[in-house]
Amino acid sequence: MLLELAQWLAQDIRGFNVFNYITLRAVLATLTALIISFLVGPTLIRKLTHYKVGQSVRDDGPQTHLIKAGTPTMGGALILVAIAISTLLWADLSNRFVWVVLFTTLGFGIVGWVDDWRKVVHRNPKGLSAKEKYFWQSVVGLSVAIYLQQTAVLPAETTLLIPFLKNLVIPLSALAFIVLTYLVVVGSSNAVNLTDGLDGLAIMPTVMVAGALAIFAYVTGHLYFSKYLGIPYVPGAGELMVFCAAMVGAGLGFLWFNAYPAEVFMGDVGALALGAALGIVAVIVRQEIVLFIMGGVFVMETLSVAAQVTYFKYTKYKTGTGKRIFLMAPLHHHYEEKGWKETQVVVRFWIISMMLVLIGLASLKIR
Amino acid sequence: MMNLGHQKCTEGALGEANMGFIHVMTTPNAPIRFWIISMMLVLIGLASLKIR
Numbered sequence: 200m201l202l203e204l205a206q207w208l209a210q211d212i213r214g215f216n217v218f219n220y221i222t223l224r225a226v227l228a229t230l231t232a233l234i235i236s237f238l239v240g241p242t243l244i245r246k247l248t249h250y251k252v253g254q255s256v257r258d259d260g261p262q263t264h265l266i267k268a269g270t271p272t273m274g275g276a277l278i279l280v281a282i283a284i285s286t287l288l289w290a291d292l293s294n295r296f297v298w299v300v301l302f303t304t305l306g307f308g309i310v311g312w313v314d315d316w317r318k319v320v321h322r323n324p325k326g327l328s329a330k331e332k333y334f335w336q337s338v339v340g341l342s343v344a345i346y347l348q349q350t351a352v353l354p355a356e357t358t359l360l361i362p363f364l365k366n367l368v369i370p371l372s373a374l375a376f377i378v379l380t381y382l383v384v385v386g387s388s389n390a391v392n393l394t395d396g397l398d399g400l401a402i403m404p405t406v407m408v409a410g411a412l413a414i415f416a417y418v419t420g421h422l423y424f425s426k427y428l429g430i431p432y433v434p435g436a437g438e439l440m441v442f443c444a445a446m447v448g449a450g451l452g453f454l455w456f457n458a459y460p461a462e463v464f465m466g467d468v469g470a471l472a473l474g475a476a477l478g479i480v481a482v483i484v485r486q487e488i489v490l491f492i493m494g495g496v497f498v499m500e501t502l503s504v505a506a507q508v509t510y511f512k513y514t515k516y517k518t519g520t521g522k523r524i525f526l527m528a529p530l531h532h533h534y535e536e537k538g539w540k541e542t543q544v545v546v547r548f549w550i551i552s553m554m555l556v557l558i559g560l561a562s563l564k565i566r
Numbered sequence: 567m568m569n570l571g572h573q574k575c576t577e578g579a580l581g582e583a584n585m586g587f588i589h590v591m592t593t594p595n596a597p598i599r600f601w602i603i604s605m606m607l608v609l610i611g612l613a614s615l616k617i618r
Contacts, residue, residue, distance in 0.1 A: 217616070217617070220616060222616055223613065223616045223617065226609060226610075226612065226613040226616075230606070230609070230610075451602050454598065454602060455598075455599055455602055458595035458598035458599065459594055459595055459598075460594070460595065542594065
């Protein structure tokens, strides 16, 4: 929105041309989202507390978490508002990718909102049923997958890029692209949701991965850099740097209130939306496998749940008594049960995430 | 200013980082909030590459 204004003003005052630079708008988007979070955050927390929109805590979880019961949840709405306003202000709104990522993020946000609303306002502990949740996630995921496939201009927009290998790109058929996009978006959405179990655990890796994807978006949408780095050139993808930057700002602004001991939780409205946002950006910049590496913490958490459930069912079927691989799933609870403090688990997972993001970024050069 | 109590004088002497710690002794989120401020300052510093 402000880009159009700046371009109009630049006809008389040349200095406004500086806003044509994506990098500058990305920095401004981060700061805008951060300031919105700081301004809206305290009011939102007061309102959520006033209306008793409090988190219920799983009674089979760690005992130390019982004191968290009643902490306001649905704070993810704050992140979404900050991202949406900041992106609408600083991104080029004639770019179709900007609308695709906004639609996906807000679409998954609505699914999460309904789930949270039923849980905390209607006091229905199950929220949306698993079937309902996956159905609506699938509707949004498949819609964007089909749209991206149908509107792809260049073959590069639908090829699978293998990181660390220079000349290996796999052209995907229409069906393969749609299925892959669906799996990445829905999978990453649910993976972030599973990770969101400790104060600050999900948001910081999300911020780090979003920051790295901002760099990927910039180079993928830049003719010279994409050629230099040997990655596919996707015209228009650079504008997603502004969106990712807004995610970084909104995420850090939320972390201010979510750091241990959390004043607010993001809830499904935040977790599902942020995960989907990472997934759809990774798809557009053709870095699905790199997302799998950089989001390794999310992947580990998801696999720990899958392994725990599968092993428990298998051993129960075989021996009559269910056995567990981990002391508790998801993985962060396992380490808590082993005696790590909550803050230790969180910061150590952040460090792992930082290392994985660096490995992902290294794939730009090492190929 | 003249009525500064002992605690406030001590806070001033300890510097900004420790002041945050004293004010919110029971709030361990102070370090993370200082990290966030630091990150934002780094970002503003990086923006100076373009804005000149």
